[in-house]
Each structure stands twice: as structure tokens, then as C-alpha cells.
Amino acid sequence: MSKDITIEEIQNFEGKYPKQLWYLFLVEMWERFCFYGMRGVLTIFMVDQLFLADKEANLKYGAIQAFVYAFTFVGGIFADKVLGFKRSLIFGGVLMIAGNGLIAISPHDFFYVGITLTIIGTGFFKPNVSSMVGDLYKEGDARRDAGFGMFYSGINIGALLGGALCVWLGKEYSWNYAFLAAAIVMVIGVVIFMATKHLLGPIGNSPLQALPTAKRLSRELMVYIGALLCLPLIYLMINNTGYTDAFMYTIGPLALIYFFMQLGKEKDGAAKQKLVAALILIIFSIIFFAIFEQAGGSLALFANKNLHHNILGLQIDPNVVNNGANSLFVIIFSPLLGLVWLAMAKKKIEPNTVIKFALGFLLLGLAYYLFYVTRFFADENGKTSLEVFTLAYLAVTLGELCLSPIGLSMVTKLSPKRLGGMMMGLWFLASAYGQYGAGLLGAGMSSPDENASAMDKLIGYTNGYQQLAIYAVVAGVLLVVISPFIKKLMNGVS
16 A cells, blocks of 8 residues: 555665656556657648648647646646645646547547646646656765666657657558547557556655645636636637747746745745755757757758658658657667766766757757758758758757756755755746747748748748857857856755
């Protein structure tokens, strides 16, 4: 029974990884299948099936993804204060199943309603698994980064399968099947969690366990009802991206106000400095994700119209590569990089978190320079090399691995336990602003003339990618310059 498993027994594991890590990444793996499957088809579906212009599709993509991540901040707070990670995850999973199932019935009729349900669902699901992974480790455990690296690799198996399968099903067979696949795998994920959650012991339990049952249940019910009442509002904002602007201009300042309120309540000076350090890195991550997340927007449209269908002599849909290459490279390189960090830690030469972040930006700059270079391999029809495009994704992935799993680990290391869910939500809220920025950047690269030639679109997109490469390198260099200051705020956390 769960009451027999203590946090000490879980954290005093032997070897590189705790056994609970494998159950959690199995759960998250199927959520990633759902998320990346949907991410890969959103702009293609909106352009090819809902007949939106490229610019409008980019803006709606940015809005949808921004709301997904913004609600992880809200979900993280309610998990901290009321539901606990376990109940929050189950509630979110059920909403995601309902949303994708509804779209599967009639993609054209229920697309926006279903997306609205998945936005709320992902908000309650997404921050909780990562937070529970952090709780598997004692403070200062050097194995934490390697654990998050393995977790990140494992869940990307789901991202690879979803990214490739949903695109293939939608474009080759039926969009109904693409969305149905996402619903089915979410059922699998929720069932796995229900079957294994007792092995997490007290990790993820409701913070209101001490309250009388009736009082606790009434508060939980209010959260569920409040979430459902948000559905019409989200539906409205997705359909009118002008409202998205107002939302994003509001939610960020409110989140910062809440953060500084909680910071003011913190009595420990060192803990305060750690939270400030986390906030600085979270703000930098907005820039990273605004560039990185072109994958579901401008790069998806670029792959759809401007790439040849062969790589190393094999015929393959470029959108399958665009939606799957990153995940495949993560699966291959994430555990290797995790072991490199471990080996460097043993020799006391491991770069600190801030330098890893800077490396992430520099590699991202290299990647987008390679996306720009594809213009030099284009034929007269505006179609270019899938091989160079794929090579750019290798650089994208290495950059991501220096920042994203390290960022997840960083948030759990620098956050006091009582604010773990909020800080993980703030990390994902930064991703929301990155997604929002990605939509704006993608729309800016789109040709204003929908009848523009493929060559004109290629020139427009690659000009944009060159600019993004410059932004990434500047951010990386700036991080290196200010790294001593941030490291001091981290008070020995590396």
C-alpha cells in the first residue's frame, strides 16, 4: 500500500535511476505522443482542411500552443494548493481524452471545441509529472540531471511516434484517425498512472490531506468546475487571436505579481536568491522557445511546400521528418549527454546550469543558420535539401538537450518544496510566451501574398531563419557574460 512507502525509501535508491522514474516516463510518453502528434498536424490541418492563410494559421498555432503552456501555470498552482499532482494529472488526462475524441468524431466541426478541452487538460496534466520526477531525488543528488535526461529521452519515444504517426494518418488516410490515435494513447497513459501511482507513496498527494474529507472534496470540486467554466473563454480566444494578445499581456504580469508575492513570504535569504536565479533563466527560456518552436508553425509549412521528399535515397514525407527528427535525435543523444554530464561531474569539470543554457542558445543559433543555408540547395521550383534540413534538426536537438531537461531539473533544484508546482508552471508559462512569440515570428516570415511562388516563400522563410540565428547567438553570449552573477544567486546549486 502507498502508506507503507516513505519518501526516504524512494529517494534512497541505488544505481543511476529510481524505479519510479520508468513509470512516470511511461505516463508522460503517451502525453507527448498526443501533444507532438497534435503539434505536427495543427498548421497543416488549418491550411489544407480549414483553408486558413499561412499567416493566420501561424497566429492560431501560436495562440493554441501559448494557451496550452499558460494553463500549465494555472494547473501547477492548483496542484500545489488543492489537488496535488496525482489528482491534477488524472483530471487533465480525462479532458485531453475527451478533446481528442471529440475532434476524431468530426475534425472539421469539432476542431476548436476539442482543442479547447485539450488546452485545459494539458494545463492540469503537464507540470505534474516533471514535478514528481524532481521529488524522486534528495536535494543535492548529483544524479538528478541524468535522471531528467533519461526521463526526457524516454518521453520523446512518445513524441517520435506521435509526431510521425499522426501526420501520416492525417495526410495519407483520415484526419479522424490522426485525432483518434491521440485519444487512445492518452487512455493508455492515464490507465498506466492509475495502476502505478501507489508506488509513488506520498509524492503527489493532495496538500489538503489533513482537512476533513467533505471540506477537501468541496475545494477540489470548485477547481474542476472553475476549469470547465474557462472553456467558453478559451474557445473565444482561439477563434479570435486578437483576444490572445490581451490574454498574454495580462497573464504574464499577473504571474509575476504572484511570484513576487510568494517571494516576499519566503523567510530564507538563500531561498529567495535561488528563486530570483530561476526567474532569470526562465525569462531567457522565452527567447529560446520562441525560436525553437518554429517546428510546429513556419517549419511545418516550409517542410510541406519547400522540401524534396528524399533523404539518403529514401522517400519520406518532409513533415514526418519535421515532426519526428527532433524526437529521434533526443532519444539517441539524451541518455548519452546525461552520461557525459555524470562523467564530467565525477571529474569536477561539469559546466554549471547557466553555461549549459548558453550552449543551448549557441547550438540553436547554428541550427537556424543551417535552416537558412537550405536556400543555397534549392532548385528552380523552390524545393530544397531534406538532408540539410535534417542536419539542422540535429543541432536544434543538441541545443534543446542543453537547456530543456536541464531547465526542468533546475526548477526543481532552485524551488522550495511548497512552490514546486508554481515554479514548474512558471517554466511552462515561459514556454507559453515562447509559443506565442513563435506564432508572431512565423507569421512575420509568411509571405503576405498567398499566391506567392514556392521560391518566394523559401526566400522569406530562410531570411527569417537567418535573423533567428543571430538572436540565439546574442542571447547565448549574454548568458556567458552574466553567468557569474546568476551562479552567485544560485548559492551553490549547480
